[in-house]
Amino acid sequence: GAGVSQSPSNKVTEKGKDVELRCDPISGHTALYWYRQSLGQGLEFLIYFQGNSAPDKSGLPSDRFSAERTGGSVSTLTIQRTQQEDSAVYLCASSLDRGRSSPLHFGNGTRLTVT
Amino acid sequence: KQEVTQIPAALSVPEGENLVLNCSFTDSAIYNLQWFRQDPGKGLTSLLLIQSSQREQTSGRLNASLDKSSGRSTLYIAASQPGDSATYLCAVRGSSSGSARQLTFGSGTQLTVLP
Numbered sequence: 280g281a282g283v284s285q286s287p288s289n290k291v292t293e294k295g296k297d298v299e300l301r302c303d304p305i306s307g308h309t310a311l312y313w314y315r316q317s318l319g320q321g322l323e324f325l326i327y328f329q330g331n332s333a334p335d336k337s338g339l340p341s342d343r344f345s346a347e348r349t350g351g352s353v354s355t356l357t358i359q360r361t362q363q364e365d366s367a368v369y370l371c372a373s374s375l376d377r378g379r380s381s382p383l384h385f386g387n388g389t390r391l392t393v394t
Numbered sequence: 395k396q397e398v399t400q401i402p403a404a405l406s407v408p409e410g411e412n413l414v415l416n417c418s419f420t421d422s423a424i425y426n427l428q429w430f431r432q433d434p435g436k437g438l439t440s441l442l443l444i445q446s447s448q449r450e451q452t453s454g455r456l457n458a459s460l461d462k463s464s465g466r467s468t469l470y471i472a473a474s475q476p477g478d479s480a481t482y483l484c485a486v487r488g489s490s491s492g493s494a495r496q497l498t499f500g501s502g503t504q505l506t507v508l509p
Contacts, residue, residue, distance in 0.1 A: 283437070312496065321398075321501040322483070335496070370437055382428055383485075383497065385437035 281305075283386035285371050291392045292361055300356040300389045304373030311354050312374075312383065313346060317367040325369075328354065329376070361393045396421045396488055400500035407474055408508050415469040415503045417484035422462050425487040428497065429458050429469050431480040438483065442469070446489065474507045481505070 284303040292298050304311050313325040324338035328348045339345070343361075348354040358365055368388040374381040397420045407413050417427070426445050430438040442451045442458040444467070450459040457470040467484055481504045485497035 285437075314499075322485075322497075322499040324496040324498075327496055338496070372438075382440040382443045383438075384440065385430075387435075387437040390435075 283371055283373050283384050285369075285386035285389050287389055288387065289390045289392075291394060294363060294393055295360055297357065297359045298361055298391065300358075300369050300371075300391070302354045302356070302371030302373075302386060304352065304354070304371070305384055306352075307375070308373035308384070309351065309376055310374045310381070311348060312372045313354070313356050314370045314372065315367045316370060316388070322370065325356070358391075361391075363393045366391055366393045396486060396498040398484060398486055398498050398500040400482075400484060400503050402503060403501070404504040404506075406506040406508060409474060409476060411474050411507075412470070412472050413474055413505075415471070415482050415484075415505070417467040417469070417500055419465045419467075419486050419498075421488065422465050423489045424462060425489045427458075427460055427467050427484060427486045429456075429467075430483045430485065432483060432502070433480050441482075471505075474505075476507045476509045479505055479507050 286301045309330045311328040314322040316322050326346045327335040343359045346356045368390050370388045372383040372385045374383045399418045401416050428443045429441045432438045444451045444460040455472040460467045481502040483502040485499040487497050
């Protein structure tokens with residue numbers, strides 16, 4: 280596709296269940312980011328993948344959060360044993376690289392609601 | 395740690411007015427600064443990216459300036475239209491090895507252009 284694709288667009292889950300969120304970056308983009316946006320808050324960095332380098336996981340809020348990127352393309356963000364405070368919009372972005380002239384392109388996000 | 399502030403948090407103007415949105419950041423060691431718009435329920439759309447060596451970028455009715463030494467950027471919107479109503483976010487990418495992997499976002503300015 281032409282842009283970053285995220286699925287599902289909406290997810291409602293019960294507290295304690297695991298969820299998987301998917302991101303398809305723009306073809307050829309080597310850098311992939313996950314951000315979280317809570318109601319009325321700014322964007323919170325979660326994790327960054329660049330090519331085959333080890334991911335920067337410094338933004339993951341707890342060990343219940345993990346992410347992987349298979350084949351340098353599709354990424355999955357997994358939240359285990361979801362809590363109500365995990366409710367937020369999870370945004371994925373990709374860029375050509377982390378160089379000076381590479382803007383980020385965002386998907387429309389997955390709105391996660393934990394009941 | 396980089397901090398990005400956007401003032402005002404919300405702004406309402408009549409159609410046709412020229413307006414300025416402000417963004418300030420605490421660490422001037424940046425690679426670039428990017429302005430985005432976010433429509434309700436959507437992801438972020440990149441508007442302009444200014445490299446650290448540049449002072450301004452223009453796209454249509456939008457002009458973004460950067461004063462790295464003072465830690466400030468402005469987004470100027472000329473002849474505002476109701477379709478410009480959205481939340482505008484600025485984000486900086488750091489130039490140090492630890493901060494270059496992610497963007498730090500401001501919390502945004504919610505703009506409403508009244509017809």
